[in-house]
Amino acid sequence: MNRTAQGIVLLLLGAGALSSSAFSDLYLNYVQPGFRPFLIAAGAALGVLGVSVIAGEARAALRGLPGPETAPASGSRADSDDHGHGTPRVAWLLLLPVIAVFVVAPPALGSYTAENAASAPPPSSSGSDGGGDLGDLGGSAENGPVEMKIQEFIGRAWTDEKRTLEGRTVRLTGFAVANPEGEGWYLARLQMACCAADAIVNRVLITNRPEPEEDSWWRVEGTWQPPEGDLRSVRNHRFTVETMDGVENPPDPYE
Structure with missing residues (x-):
């Protein structure tokens, strides 16, 4: 997973936290009302971090500089295969809980x-x-x-x-x-x-x-x-x- 994708995941996680706490009462299905300020702060921090990562990659691309994901890999061929091929496919699974927040948010316990x-x-x-x-x-x-x-x-x-x-x-x-x-x-x-x-x-x-x-x-x-x-x-x-x-x-x- 490259840096831009990581930034998108962070941004979506932040949006999910904010949508369930700052703009709705959905968070009450999972935690006490007193946790609302902390959820809002965490969502805002994740959103800012995601935007900064995406913006940094965009500036590097405009200047024609290689991003971290294009840097030459060091180590053995096995290391290169592990980090260049296996990890990205698994890392995309991180998007599943983000999608669940927006599409199928779990209801309150019953x-x-x-x-x-x-x-x-x-x-x-x-x-x-x-x-x-x-x-x-x-x-x-x-x-x-x-x-x-x-x-x-x-x-x-x-x-x-x-x-x-x-x-x-x-x-x-x-x-x-x-x-x-x-x-x-x-x-x-x-x-x-x-x-x-x-x-x-x-x-x-x-x-x-x-x-x-x-x-x-x-x-x-x-x-x-x-x-x-x-x-x-x-x-x-x-x-x-x-x-x-x-x-x-x-x-x-x-x-």
């Missing part, structure tokens, strides 16, 4: 990952939260449903000994995931600390509504079904749905 990813573990009884008071939910039953993230709902269901969720209407948004054990289905949302590779799943079990299509997004309103006994012993917190509406995929699919 039901397949949720079925196989580790579930958020219940807090230990010795944890710093102590299973104590998490404070009031705010508002009142007369003021309508409480909007919550699924991870917040699960955390409160597991740890709030005062059971402030009981009897309150809650609104949750997530995607549908089949229950491999056959009872009902899950409304789920993936939570990531850094990037999609470390995602864990938060989910609530719904048994009073027919299972919708996997990966379809829903906004549900309903109530928590309080379990008997220790909250931390519950594997799947149950949710009784009162209303259920389909929604478009959110810009940020993770919590």
